[in-house]
Amino acid sequence: MDADIITIGDEILIGQIIDTNSAWIAQKLNAEGINIRQITSISDHPEHIIAALKDSGEKSSLVLITGGLGPTRDDLTKSALCTYFGTHLVENPEVLEHITQLLTPRGISINSLNREQALVPEKATVLHNKLGTAPGLWFSEKGKIYVFMPGVPFEMKYLVDNEVIPRVRKLFNTPVILHRTVLTQGLAESTLAEKIEVWEDNLPESLKLAYLPSPQNVRLRLTARGENEDKLLKLLDQKIKALNELIPENIFGYDDDTMAGNVGKLLYNNGQTLSVAESCTGGNIAHFLTLNPGSSAYFKGGIVAYSNELKVKLLGVNPHLIAENGAVSKEVAEAMALGARQAMNTDYSIATTGIAGPDGGTEEKPVGTIWIAIAGPNTLISKRFTFANNRERTIIRSTQTALNLLRLELLKSSSKGK
Amino acid sequence: MDADIITIGDEILIGQIIDTNSAWIAQKLNAEGINIRQITSISDHPEHIIAALKDSGEKSSLVLITGGLGPTRDDLTKSALCTYFGTHLVENPEVLEHITQLLTPRGISINSLNREQALVPEKATVLHNKLGTAPGLWFSEKGKIYVFMPGVPFEMKYLVDNEVIPRVRKLFNTPVILHRTVLTQGLAESTLAEKIEVWEDNLPESLKLAYLPSPQNVRLRLTARGENEDKLLKLLDQKIKALNELIPENIFGYDDDTMAGNVGKLLYNNGQTLSVAESCTGGNIAHFLTLNPGSSAYFKGGIVAYSNELKVKLLGVNPHLIAENGAVSKEVAEAMALGARQAMNTDYSIATTGIAGPDGGTEEKPVGTIWIAIAGPNTLISKRFTFANNRERTIIRSTQTALNLLRLELLKSSSKGK
Numbered sequence: 026m027d028a029d030i031i032t033i034g035d036e037i038l039i040g041q042i043i044d045t046n047s048a049w050i051a052q053k054l055n056a057e058g059i060n061i062r063q064i065t066s067i068s069d070h071p072e073h074i075i076a077a078l079k080d081s082g083e084k085s086s087l088v089l090i091t092g093g094l095g096p097t098r099d100d101l102t103k104s105a106l107c108t109y110f111g112t113h114l115v116e117n118p119e120v121l122e123h124i125t126q127l128l129t130p131r132g133i134s135i136n137s138l139n140r141e142q143a144l145v146p147e148k149a150t151v152l153h154n155k156l157g158t159a160p161g162l163w164f165s166e167k168g169k170i171y172v173f174m175p176g177v178p179f180e181m182k183y184l185v186d187n188e189v190i191p192r193v194r195k196l197f198n199t200p201v202i203l204h205r206t207v208l209t210q211g212l213a214e215s216t217l218a219e220k221i222e223v224w225e226d227n228l229p230e231s232l233k234l235a236y237l238p239s240p241q242n243v244r245l246r247l248t249a250r251g252e253n254e255d256k257l258l259k260l261l262d263q264k265i266k267a268l269n270e271l272i273p274e275n276i277f278g279y280d281d282d283t284m285a286g287n288v289g290k291l292l293y294n295n296g297q298t299l300s301v302a303e304s305c306t307g308g309n310i311a312h313f314l315t316l317n318p319g320s321s322a323y324f325k326g327g328i329v330a331y332s333n334e335l336k337v338k339l340l341g342v343n344p345h346l347i348a349e350n351g352a353v354s355k356e357v358a359e360a361m362a363l364g365a366r367q368a369m370n371t372d373y374s375i376a377t378t379g380i381a382g383p384d385g386g387t388e389e390k391p392v393g394t395i396w397i398a399i400a401g402p403n404t405l406i407s408k409r410f411t412f413a414n415n416r417e418r419t420i421i422r423s424t425q426t427a428l429n430l431l432r433l434e435l436l437k438s439s440s441k442g443k
Numbered sequence: 444m445d446a447d448i449i450t451i452g453d454e455i456l457i458g459q460i461i462d463t464n465s466a467w468i469a470q471k472l473n474a475e476g477i478n479i480r481q482i483t484s485i486s487d488h489p490e491h492i493i494a495a496l497k498d499s500g501e502k503s504s505l506v507l508i509t510g511g512l513g514p515t516r517d518d519l520t521k522s523a524l525c526t527y528f529g530t531h532l533v534e535n536p537e538v539l540e541h542i543t544q545l546l547t548p549r550g551i552s553i554n555s556l557n558r559e560q561a562l563v564p565e566k567a568t569v570l571h572n573k574l575g576t577a578p579g580l581w582f583s584e585k586g587k588i589y590v591f592m593p594g595v596p597f598e599m600k601y602l603v604d605n606e607v608i609p610r611v612r613k614l615f616n617t618p619v620i621l622h623r624t625v626l627t628q629g630l631a632e633s634t635l636a637e638k639i640e641v642w643e644d645n646l647p648e649s650l651k652l653a654y655l656p657s658p659q660n661v662r663l664r665l666t667a668r669g670e671n672e673d674k675l676l677k678l679l680d681q682k683i684k685a686l687n688e689l690i691p692e693n694i695f696g697y698d699d700d701t702m703a704g705n706v707g708k709l710l711y712n713n714g715q716t717l718s719v720a721e722s723c724t725g726g727n728i729a730h731f732l733t734l735n736p737g738s739s740a741y742f743k744g745g746i747v748a749y750s751n752e753l754k755v756k757l758l759g760v761n762p763h764l765i766a767e768n769g770a771v772s773k774e775v776a777e778a779m780a781l782g783a784r785q786a787m788n789t790d791y792s793i794a795t796t797g798i799a800g801p802d803g804g805t806e807e808k809p810v811g812t813i814w815i816a817i818a819g820p821n822t823l824i825s826k827r828f829t830f831a832n833n834r835e836r837t838i839i840r841s842t843q844t845a846l847n848l849l850r851l852e853l854l855k856s857s858s859k860g861k
Contacts, residue, residue, distance in 0.1 A: 036653060036655050038480075039473050040466040040468070040479075041653075044466070044482075048458040048459075049458060052457065052458030062456075062486070062491075063485055064483070065484075067481055136633065158633075177656065204457065206459065215556060307730055308726035308730040308747065309726065309730045312725055312726040312729075315727075315747075318802065321749055325750040326746065326753040327726055327745075327747035328757070329733075329745035331745075335744040335787060338787075339786070368756075418597075
């Protein structure tokens with residue numbers, strides 16, 4: 026069964042915001058076995074809205090629309106809906122009551138903009154939006170379903186999870202589609218493709234492989250389609266096991282795993298703690314680690330020693346090391362890691378020092394040169410990397426690479442302990 | 444003049460990756476006075492590609508297509524192109540030579556996948572992709588222009604900037620469209636709308652206003668359209684000046700400004716330095732600050748004191764303060780700020796301590812409770828905030844709110860000094 030997603034709003038067309046809603050909705054519907062045929066972003070001109078509804082309604086059974094509803098600009102969308110579905114606006118007392126209840130405790134008084142949000146097309150089923158003032162609208166028209174939701178992500182997500190998915194499950198009967206994504210680090214797309222070529226060529230008809238490269242890693246997505254969920258799951262497990270034997274060091278996780286999250290799990294399971302000493306990554310390793318709920322169980326803290334003065338003062342780096350080798354060097358990276366481990370009293374530590382750019386490079390140490398060191402109970406390693414001349418990407422790649430180095434160390438030390 | 448953007452690839456339709464390319468292209472074309480009519484994401488099925496090319500080619504003069512070209516999956520796209528444009532593939536010696544030159548120094552040997560990338564449709568003008576192996580392809584067909592580019596963002600961006608925009612400028616004659624975005628912090632969308640209602644109602648025909656809310660702020664986008672660039676610029680300046688008088692404390696920047704970048708500029712201009720002491724924000728304030736090139740001129744470093752032990756050891760917080768008031772308190776936030784300023788020897792410091800969640804909340808201090816403190820040469824302030832129960836959003840909002848508090852302090856102290 027096919028679905029279309031339409032996002033309404035000039036902000037996407039002029040590139041002011043990135044459409045993250047569509048990806049989120051697509052994932053949710055896929056998990057329900059619904060295939061997304063097309064995602065379309067359009068302006069809020071009524072004639073464009075109507076043309077898009079017509080096109081999607083002809084080709085898909087379910088059309089999900091976000092945006093164009095909200096306190097400041099929902100008039101155009103609603104009048105387009107009324108034209109398309111041949112209906113008119115009526116005030117909905119439950120919606121008005123809900124808006125009042127939502128805004129009053131925040132000290133906001135109802136204004137005419139809020140009041141207009143309580144006007145809904147008469148033919149629509151109103152979907153209760155617990156988290157916001159604009160309700161969702163559900164239309165069933167000539168065998169097709171159209172669902173309108175506000176564009177604010179957390180309101181849209183609430184509506185999809187609590188109002189849309191339960192209704193869709195009741196209405197449609199769908200095939201089994203399973204996705205599994207294998208997360209790899211440290212291999213370029215074409216090198217990876219060559220390493221796994223034979224494995225890939227022997228995948229059965231029911232499995233489809235896609236390469237998804239990004240600055241920090243290459244993800245491999247396997248899609249299984251069929252009738253029997255157990256059989257598909259077994260097939261996926263078997264193929265992924267074989268893949269693991271081909272590139273054991275490069276696979277760091279699956280699906281929604283993150284490098285920082287998986288490093289955290291290893292530390293948590295070992296009952297070990299971590300600290301970081303960051304120069305060029307500027308706090309991003311600490312940030313990635315602390316995005317994970319419960320990270321305080323293993324992450325004690327970090328020192329962002331952006332200036333050399335603080336490398337000496339807070340991490341105990343010998344100033345002669347900096348004078349002799351430069352701040353971006355094996356010696357300083359290792360001294361930072363040892364200093365962090367001691368200052369913050371942890372089992373492991375990560376240190377980074379490098380030239381994120383755009384300035385500061387030399388011939389010997391061009392922009393993108395990064396030293397990463399890992400210190401642990403029985404280990405001190407360091408490694409030099411050269412990333413591209415793009416500040417943000419270098420910060421992200423350095424972060425991921427540093428965490429992967431720690432991950433491999435943690436795996437090594439656990440297997441030694443066994 | 445209208446343009447369409449088409450992105451090809453299942454990874455967007457199944458929600459695996461977020462389409463950031465389209466927003467970037469849209470911004471670039473807008474700056475050239477080209478209006479984006481529609482953005483469409485489709486699968487790599489040849490019939491879907493052909494249908495989308497047909498639809499966009501009928502409605503817009505320029506169609507930009509990304510994705511579907513790359514070492515592992517460009518066959519389908521290229522064969523669809525050949526069908527649509529009535530042409531066939533030929534090996535392009537320059538492209539093959541470029542691929543060889545690109546991969547050899549990386550120690551990668553040319554394989555059959557790479558070699559296939561040197562096959563291009565005979566009718567196409569090849570756009571040289573300096574940064575990658577897949578070339579761009581430019582078709583001029585029945586008065587319409589179609590441009591195919593790889594989906595890897597930095598390769599696509601290189602092609603747009605260096606190959607596409609210069610050609611588009613030569614070919615098309617376009618009206619003047621100017622965008623100015625006003626960045627606000629600290630007001631909800633509907634409150635903001637009410638505060639500026641009269642100003643908004645008096646905007647002339649040639650100006651269009653849009654509200655763009657996000658978790659950390661509400662942006663106001665003004666779009667001016669006309670013939671005379673100077674007149675439009677003057678009109679925009681005048682209206683934005685009037686807006687500034689209505690909400691002076693809430694406007695922190697314009698267009699691509701970031702809160703962290705603007706705080707950095709103020710510090711730089713004052714010749715002052717900053718350090719941070721982060722608990723709940725976990726390194727994100729340091730990360731936002733160090734994303735800015737040149738931040739080492741004013742940002743000396745930070746201490747992520749995630750554990751209470753490190754709040755005491757590295758920031759000199761009196762353990763009795765933590766025992767008596769809890770780590771999330773006015774007293775501890777202020778002690779952290781004072782400790783950071785002293786330990787890192789800076790003019791200003793920011794401290795955060797809070798409950799980012801999802802666990803750890805109490806009735807008195809629910810999840811989302813954050814204390815922020817700012818210490819400076821003549822100032823020590825602190826403020827309590829309550830954000831929503833969403834870990835990532837709370838981290839981002841705390842970061843932005845803390846930086847805005849510092850910004851207002853910096854402005855206050857500069858105006859005192861005058």
